[in-house]
Amino acid sequence: MLSGEPAHWMWEGFVTTLQIASISLVCSMLLGIIICVFRMTPFRLLQWFSLAYTEFFRNTPLLVQIFFWYNASHFVIPASINKWMNALYHWFPGPFTLFGHEFAGQWMLFNVEFITGVIALTVYTSAFIAEEIRSGIFSIPKTQLEASRSVGLSFIQAYRYVILPQALRIVVPPLISQSLNLIKNSSLCMVIGVTELMFMASQVESYYGAPFEAFSAALLIYLVISLFVSFCINMYNKHFLIQVSY
Amino acid sequence: MHWNVVIDNFDYFLWGRASVDGVFPFVHDVGGMAAGIILAFFGILGAFWIGLAAGLMRLSKRWWIKYPAVAYIEVIRGMPLLLLIFWFFFLAPVVLGKSLPAFSTTLVCFIIFTGAYIGEIVRAGVLALPSGQMEAARGSGLSRYQAMRYVILPQALRNMIPSFVNQFVSLTKDTSLASVIGVNELTRTGVQVDNREMVASFEIWITIAALYFCICYVLTSISRRMEAHLSRYQARGR
Numbered sequence: 066m067l068s069g070e071p072a073h074w075m076w077e078g079f080v081t082t083l084q085i086a087s088i089s090l091v092c093s094m095l096l097g098i099i100i101c102v103f104r105m106t107p108f109r110l111l112q113w114f115s116l117a118y119t120e121f122f123r124n125t126p127l128l129v130q131i132f133f134w135y136n137a138s139h140f141v142i143p144a145s146i147n148k149w150m151n152a153l154y155h156w157f158p159g160p161f162t163l164f165g166h167e168f169a170g171q172w173m174l175f176n177v178e179f180i181t182g183v184i185a186l187t188v189y190t191s192a193f194i195a196e197e198i199r200s201g202i203f204s205i206p207k208t209q210l211e212a213s214r215s216v217g218l219s220f221i222q223a224y225r226y227v228i229l230p231q232a233l234r235i236v237v238p239p240l241i242s243q244s245l246n247l248i249k250n251s252s253l254c255m256v257i258g259v260t261e262l263m264f265m266a267s268q269v270e271s272y273y274g275a276p277f278e279a280f281s282a283a284l285l286i287y288l289v290i291s292l293f294v295s296f297c298i299n300m301y302n303k304h305f306l307i308q309v310s311y
Numbered sequence: 312m313h314w315n316v317v318i319d320n321f322d323y324f325l326w327g328r329a330s331v332d333g334v335f336p337f338v339h340d341v342g343g344m345a346a347g348i349i350l351a352f353f354g355i356l357g358a359f360w361i362g363l364a365a366g367l368m369r370l371s372k373r374w375w376i377k378y379p380a381v382a383y384i385e386v387i388r389g390m391p392l393l394l395l396i397f398w399f400f401f402l403a404p405v406v407l408g409k410s411l412p413a414f415s416t417t418l419v420c421f422i423i424f425t426g427a428y429i430g431e432i433v434r435a436g437v438l439a440l441p442s443g444q445m446e447a448a449r450g451s452g453l454s455r456y457q458a459m460r461y462v463i464l465p466q467a468l469r470n471m472i473p474s475f476v477n478q479f480v481s482l483t484k485d486t487s488l489a490s491v492i493g494v495n496e497l498t499r500t501g502v503q504v505d506n507r508e509m510v511a512s513f514e515i516w517i518t519i520a521a522l523y524f525c526i527c528y529v530l531t532s533i534s535r536r537m538e539a540h541l542s543r544y545q546a547r548g549r
Contacts, residue, residue, distance in 0.1 A: 120528060120531075121520075121524060123531075124480070124484075124523070124524045124527035124528045124531060125484070125520040125523045125524050125527070126484040126485070126486075126487035126488075126498070126523055127484070127487075128487040128488060128490070128491075128498055129487055129498055129501070129516065129519050129520050129523060130520070132498070132501065132502070132505075132516055132519075133516040133517070133520060136505055136512040136516060137505075137512035137513040137515070137516040137517070138513075140512055140513040141513055249390070249391040249392075250391070252391040252393045252394060253391075253393060253488070255393070256491060263391070263393055263394060263397070266394075266397075267397065270397075270401065276397075276401035276402070277401065277402060277405070280394060280397055280398040280401065281398075283394055284390050284394055284398065287389060287390045287391060287394060288386060288389045288390065290389075291388070291389030291390075292385075292389065
């Protein structure tokens with residue numbers, strides 16, 4: 066189990082999990098910030114859009130969303146985009162070697178399944194991230210904004226120098242735990258054939274008939290990731306979390 | 312558009328191949344959304360007791376009570392539910408000596424999985440009460456168990472109700488994972504109809520998402536309203 070092909074497969078799956086999770090994390094942070102800003106603008110239409118977006122994507126299962134993006138989205142998105150996504154497969158190089166392991170690059174990376182997985186995870190996580198940033202900003206009492214406006218700061222300055230520095234401190238721990246959720250949720254992408262850790266574990270299971278070993282190894286890897294992330298949260302809380310004035 | 316596919320199969324989405332007769336459970340082969348709700352309901356019911364035990368054990372001062380609960384909560388919270396389902400699905404036949412139906416397997420997994428999260432909710436809820444409550448209860452002559460049973464838990468559990476409802480919502484969403492090992496619930500019925508019809512994917516998945524959304528959104532709104540209502544009567548540390 067610890068050497069040869071199964072270990073190679075598991076390592077490949079681990080790398081794919083990290084890739085899909087990190088790419089979707091960056092995208093969902095950006096999208097989440099945009100959705101949150103929409104919610105804060107004075108325009109009704111943008112507010113409604115943001116509200117509908119967060120409520121819809123937070124209240125439907127990720128699995129259904131993945132099936133939607135994979136099975137159903139090509140009925141509605143333009144044919145040219147479909148064609149472009151299907152062609153991405155050809156852009157990337159063949160097998161490559163990393164840390165002594167050979168990776169079958171072309172079929173693993175950036176195929177349609179991978180991109181669909183990134184889209185589904187991004188959309189799902191960004192709804193949660195938007196809500197967390199918003200509740201972080203709302204937890205700063207309104208008097209802070211009023212006080213800073215009355216000392217003569219502009220609206221943007223008030224946010225830049227008074228509200229956001231306090232809000233970001235509150236927002237960071239839930240965002241870290243959200244990124245952990247993202248890593249765990251990325252296991253659902255196996256149903257559409259993204260070759261991440263769970264997919265590889267079940268492949269080892271069916272190929273070698275060793276379900277206990279395969280899933281225990283996967284469990285161990287997920288545990289190490291999540292313990293590392295909670296270690297990060299604790300370190301952050303210890304060093305950076307300063308009591309906010311109310 | 313092929314909305315007629317959705318309309319024709321709508322009853323299948325709602326309760327699958329359910330049939331009613333005189334033999335004991337009276338309703339057989341429940342599937343679709345009804346199966347998901349049954350899974351989530353019994354899941355949260357079982358998880359409540361496991362979570363209550365785990366959360367209180369974690370608060371104990373004796374290491375041999377505390378650390379098993381810590382290990383349970385941390386390990387379960389660190390793994391994806393899909394992994395737990397697969398693990399249990401393949402482990403259960405080895406341990407029990409016979410294969411377990413997929414429905415029971417997922418139900419057990421939901422109970423174990425949600426139990427860990429409820430354990431954390433219980434722990435946080437008990438710790439959130441001002442320490443004066445415990446001190447006053449002990450000071451008036453109650454034992455630690457009595458203080459927990461008659462003073463702390465009645466208050467703490469009431470404050471936890473919104474979190475329980477939120478957990479119920481996320482469990483309802485997680486019942487979709489049961490489809491991966493073949494339980495015939497809402498997501499699985501969607502896959503089946505989608506694979507049979509081939510042309511109506513968009514309509515089918517929008518309908519499935521909307522059905523989940525209806526349940527979850529109603530519950531989320533209820534929990535929000537409760538939260539606002541309950542926070543008024545909370546004991547606060549001064």
